Amino acid sequence: MRQPRRDTRGIVDPAALLRQVRFRRLAPAAKLAELVEHYWFIDWDLDQPFEQHVVGHPAVNLVVLRPTPDDPVTAEVSGAARELFSIKLAERGWVRGVQFRPGAFRAFSGRSPAELTGRRVPLAQALPVADPGDRLAAAATDEVAAAVFDELLLGLRPDLGDSVRLAIRLVDRVRHDRGLRRVEELAQQAGLSVRSLQRLFTEYVGIGPKQVILRYRVHGAIELAEGEVDWAAVAAELGYSDQAHLVREVTAAIGVPPAAYAASLR
The missing domain is CATH 1.10.10.60 (Homeodomain-like)
Structure with missing residues (x-):
């Protein structure tokens, strides 16, 4: 099975990020390996707010996020970024994500990712799937969360043309x-x-x-x-x-x- 990337390419000052958060990647199911780069998981528990910058890959991401314990879980799809992406992290929270391989998202959606470039939209606007937020919030391990993503994506029957x-x-x-x-x-x-x-x-x-x-x-x-x-x-x-x-x-x-x-x- 293809292993997930270990590099930090695109992350601005990766050492600072890794001092503040737990950052992991897992490979998708074998049937998705041609289309999904990896699943990624970030958790944090911070005394002071922290801002991270990323020069994104030319890829679409599915992102499920709970930024603080008081916030609801949200699910969205982000297209290839046109400029530097920044996110502010505070208190205690988590993100679970899917990074599609550049060029692969259309196999799942049937639509051009150009519609998403520079945008972040609710999951329901981008893919015809049930919101996995509650299941990911309840996942006890990264492996369980990865299985949720596997099931969601395989259910779309991607067309690898x-x-x-x-x-x-x-x-x-x-x-x-x-x-x-x-x-x-x-x-x-x-x-x-x-x-x-x-x-x-x-x-x-x-x-x-x-x-x-x-x-x-x-x-x-x-x-x-x-x-x-x-x-x-x-x-x-x-x-x-x-x-x-x-x-x-x-x-x-x-x-x-x-x-x-x-x-x-x-």
Whole structure:
């Protein structure tokens, strides 16, 4: 069975997050492995409020949340984020989530995730399923909660067609190939015209291939900032035309220049 990712890519200052919360991931049922990246679980019990920032993956998430003991459990679906995502945590609460593989959500909904890009909507507006909030709140273990998600998603009878498979494969290629720098390169590798590639990404990922390439380059820069950094070398490794280009894109994504971010980690 494919194991869930262990990296913290996209999480701004992951060490600070892990000092404040318990963060776990579990793999989905084998029949869902091609479509679901992982299930994720976060619990916290804080003396002081804590704010976390994330440069999200180009993926749709199903999120079930109880932010404090006095709040009701809510279930929503969030599309690929257009900008830095921030959440404030306080008191004692939890989140249970499903991260769909980029390109896979349409297999469950039959609708383009472009309708959700930059948005968070109630679960009932995005998927024809019963609200799992009460069952997740009562789940005694992560494994029980994962079984609730498995049952919910398998009940949708996802349609893993050729276009879904292609979209998933191409986004995965962008994520893992740091040498892939241009939309034209990806289109050529896929045997598609640039316009066809753009249409595929819009309809199945929710954002265009250029935005996906940019998102994963920023992820790479954030990840590499955790050590001693030669930013000119990082810019070259991630395919930026020069260091100034990297500085502009990372600053736009996380709100501070990469050197200042790296200094804050140290």
